[in-house]
Amino acid sequence: MPTTQPILTRPQRWDEPFAADMSDELVQRLLGIEPFVRMNPADFPRSTPLAGILRNDARVVELRDGDLIVREGDYGSSAFLVLHGRVRIALESLAPDLLGRESPKRLSLWQALAPLWRKPKPPELRPSLSARDANGKVALRNEQAQPRVFLQDVPAVIGETRTAQLRAGELFGELSALARTPRSATVFADGAVTLLEIRWQGLRDLMKHTPALQSHIHSMYRQNSLRVHLRETPLLANLSAEQLSVVEKAVEFQSFGSFDWHHDLTKPNAPDFAQRISREPIVAEEGELPMGILLVRTGFGRVTERFGEGDRTRDYLAKGAAFGAAELACTTITGAPTPLRHTLRAVGQLDLLLIPALTFTQVIAPTLPRDDLHRLAAEAAPVKQSSTATPLADRTLDFLVDQRFINGVEAMVINLDRCTRCDDCVRACAATHDGNPRFVRDGMVHDQFQFAHACMHCADPVCLIGCPTGAIHREQTTGVVQINDRTCIGCGTCASSCPYTNIQMVEVRRRDGVIAIDSLTGQPIVKAAKCDLCNSHHSGPACQQACPHDALVRIDLTSPTSFANWSAR
Amino acid sequence: MSIRYFKRRRVRSALLLSAVLIIAMLPFRWIDANLWRTEEASGWTLLLAIIVLTLLALRKRVPTAPLGRVATWVQVHLYLGLGSAALALAHVGWKWPTGWLEGSLYLAYWGTFISGVAGLYLTRTIPKQLARTGEQVVYERIPRLRRLIADESQRSVVNAVAESGALTLANFYQSQLFPYLDAPRSWWYGLRPTSELRRKLLGELTSLNRYFSAAERTAAERLFALVRKKDDLDFHAAKQGVLKGWLFGHLCLTAVLVLLSLAHMVTVLAFRGGPG
Numbered sequence A: 001m002p003t004t005q006p007i008l009t010r011p012q013r014w015d016e017p018f019a020a021d022m023s024d025e026l027v028q029r030l031l032g033i034e035p036f037v038r039m040n041p042a043d044f045p046r047s048t049p050l051a052g053i054l055r056n057d058a059r060v061v062e063l064r065d066g067d068l069i070v071r072e073g074d075y076g077s078s079a080f081l082v083l084h085g086r087v088r089i090a091l092e093s094l095a096p097d098l099l100g101r102e103s104p105k106r107l108s109l110w111q112a113l114a115p116l117w118r119k120p121k122p123p124e125l126r127p128s129l130s131a132r133d134a135n136g137k138v139a140l141r142n143e144q145a146q147p148r149v150f151l152q153d154v155p156a157v158i159g160e161t162r163t164a165q166l167r168a169g170e171l172f173g174e175l176s177a178l179a180r181t182p183r184s185a186t187v188f189a190d191g192a193v194t195l196l197e198i199r200w201q202g203l204r205d206l207m208k209h210t211p212a213l214q215s216h217i218h219s220m221y222r223q224n225s226l227r228v229h230l231r232e233t234p235l236l237a238n239l240s241a242e243q244l245s246v247v248e249k250a251v252e253f254q255s256f257g258s259f260d261w262h263h264d265l266t267k268p269n270a271p272d273f274a275q276r277i278s279r280e281p282i283v284a285e286e287g288e289l290p291m292g293i294l295l296v297r298t299g300f301g302r303v304t305e306r307f308g309e310g311d312r313t314r315d316y317l318a319k320g321a322a323f324g325a326a327e328l329a330c331t332t333i334t335g336a337p338t339p340l341r342h343t344l345r346a347v348g349q350l351d352l353l354l355i356p357a358l359t360f361t362q363v364i365a366p367t368l369p370r371d372d373l374h375r376l377a378a379e380a381a382p383v384k385q386s387s388t389a390t391p392l393a394d395r396t397l398d399f400l401v402d403q404r405f406i407n408g409v410e411a412m413v414i415n416l417d418r419c420t421r422c423d424d425c426v427r428a429c430a431a432t433h434d435g436n437p438r439f440v441r442d443g444m445v446h447d448q449f450q451f452a453h454a455c456m457h458c459a460d461p462v463c464l465i466g467c468p469t470g471a472i473h474r475e476q477t478t479g480v481v482q483i484n485d486r487t488c489i490g491c492g493t494c495a496s497s498c499p500y501t502n503i504q505m506v507e508v509r510r511r512d513g514v515i516a517i518d519s520l521t522g523q524p525i526v527k528a529a530k531c532d533l534c535n536s537h538h539s540g541p542a543c544q545q546a547c548p549h550d551a552l553v554r555i556d557l558t559s560p561t562s563f564a565n566w567s568a569r
Numbered sequence B: 001m002s003i004r005y006f007k008r009r010r011v012r013s014a015l016l017l018s019a020v021l022i023i024a025m026l027p028f029r030w031i032d033a034n035l036w037r038t039e040e041a042s043g044w045t046l047l048l049a050i051i052v053l054t055l056l057a058l059r060k061r062v063p064t065a066p067l068g069r070v071a072t073w074v075q076v077h078l079y080l081g082l083g084s085a086a087l088a089l090a091h092v093g094w095k096w097p098t099g100w101l102e103g104s105l106y107l108a109y110w111g112t113f114i115s116g117v118a119g120l121y122l123t124r125t126i127p128k129q130l131a132r133t134g135e136q137v138v139y140e141r142i143p144r145l146r147r148l149i150a151d152e153s154q155r156s157v158v159n160a161v162a163e164s165g166a167l168t169l170a171n172f173y174q175s176q177l178f179p180y181l182d183a184p185r186s187w188w189y190g191l192r193p194t195s196e197l198r199r200k201l202l203g204e205l206t207s208l209n210r211y212f213s214a215a216e217r218t219a220a221e222r223l224f225a226l227v228r229k230k231d232d233l234d235f236h237a238a239k240q241g242v243l244k245g246w247l248f249g250h251l252c253l254t255a256v257l258v259l260l261s262l263a264h265m266v267t268v269l270a271f272r273g274g275p276g
């Protein structure tokens, strides 16, 4: 008889189950209903058994009539299965005020000039502190330690909006949970409803071991977004509709890494940079033959090259970028197989579309103009081996990826060689926000560049995940991540999720300037505050407008190009 | 490599300024030829230039107004400011004006002009010097950071004394290091920061090392780092202070210049004779 127990590698995420109250009995009941009853427990590995996933990665949520479950435009990391009751999905977009959001009002010229004569206000003054929306259509309910925003009078509020019903056994929200893309529709409870909420990690494991679920999710993606993505890819610009269909059919889906990338930055025992790079899963390795072209669907990839005892960063890729095209172009021209020059690694979660090599050579390459094909191939030629893919120094690329600044769409970078430390940027920010600066002119320094603590309006906005009221959201037209002060309940989830510590929790004051106190807890009321990119102003971010010496910029770091151009000025 | 943006901008703006100055001379010649008073034309233009130069202060006070980037205003300011010297010379000629008001005004103008040019030099050189220090600090936080350094140094020395009972480090600390760590530097250092004192103190600390106990040696290592940190703080305080002081001076001179210009304009209009 063996004396030792076999060691099972339980996923670390199960150290903290999604809900503490999932009992074995409940799990057994779930295993007996759709769609779990059709899943085969034998298909799951011992480290992540089906019952374990349900127990650790799912929780039961009870809702009342009108409760908002997901809001269009929100970012979420879980999907929902209707267990009991019904939910309604809005087939048309609902007005932002119905979702507890407010669009910023643009200031008039008169208002913009007001700082000249207006008396300064006390800090963080909030004349109105009610969580209830001004129009009375949505309200906040605080229960089960989980506050919820709900629609007050569903028929009246929804009016003519077309909706569809989802019943017990139906799943929703899975696509955006898996791809970390905005929710495409609003869903609310239609009467009392019981849902099973499954976090993305569990969902991904369920999908991995359930071919039916996998093909369901992939076919939904194919239907909804694949063609748009392919159409927007420059390499495929010359393809006819039929050729595009051929490519579309040939595409394979690949997923690497984890959405929890930001924990690496915030944990006190975060791994050092050399460790960090080695923990990034390898998608395709230097020296191997390319399987095809990899298109980034969501997430970030780090492109590295072997150097000494380690790997150095040569480039990084975000949504829309392609990897492996140069080598395949070379193969097309010379007929000889060309190995990959670089390794591609997943920084956080990386979702890719693989266009097989054969599809490239037979369908795509013939549509490329000769010059383009040769230019592309030249990038893979051995003579060019040591030339950088981008004009940024390797250590700068290393820095941007290691610190995850590559997530920043509107990062604030200050050129310290030009900055006279006059603080006009801070004063301008304060003037734009009733006397309250929304960033700190301090932060990590690399060469002469300082990466200030200002919200970067990230490509992967991890701060949005878990906001119980949807107060922090991304404005759809501008991409600005903003906070609705009225529905922010001060829970601090966003501030603690932000890996760059760019969100502050502030104590707010009443109209009379006194710190507001919560009547229930006796504690000061706090709200999340951060840069809103001055979206109520015509002239753009005041910090950048105010810098007298062209030292400060709001810049997109999701590709190295803008920063390379700006820093070389 | 393509010519850098800032260099290109400098060349473009300098060419533009020269072109404007040359073209501006033509109407003056024409006015001269027509027996009008050139002083009047150059005077009005100079006044307009001074007003536009001063408006920068207002622009900076309304950061939210959609009036173009402050950086653009500063660019216009720099070249207009430099160009205004030509106007001033055209207006007054190569002589010092008579009359106390005109004399003071001329002095205020050249004072402002020279302070502007000096400021241009300072704003282009100091940032690079500041960027070279290990830590970057916000001016207003310097006194607090200095306090923290002094407190930490005191703690390490007290611990060393408690641990070893030896007083060599403590005596040196009390007589030389603490006064240095605890206080801001003199205004003279502010004008011309040097690392002399830091080198002297660190040199003495090193030469005392052979007399230290083990606990004192550990504390001395920490003190080394703290002296360096304090020196960087002083450097930032001095250099950032110069930038702030300069801008304030330039602004004060501007205020005097504007007041005197207006007084001059009123007297000229009041005592105007001439044709008609």
Ligand code: HEM
Pocket: A420, A422, A548, B050, B053, B054, B055, B056, B057, B058, B060, B074, B077, B078, B079, B081, B082, B084, B109, B112, B113, B114, B115, B116, B117, B118, B119, B120, B123, B247, B250, B251, B254, B257
């Ligand atoms: C001769 C007439 C001039 C006047 C009336 C004038 C006036 C002003 C004013 C009002 C400010 C804004 C101060 C503030 O509010 O912060 C300013 C800033 C400045 N001026 Fe002048 N100026 C003159 C000439 C010059 C010249 C000739 C130069 C250099 C070529 C110059 C360089 C600057 C610089 C670098 C700033 C600082 C901009 C900043 O950091 O915000 N000025 N000046």
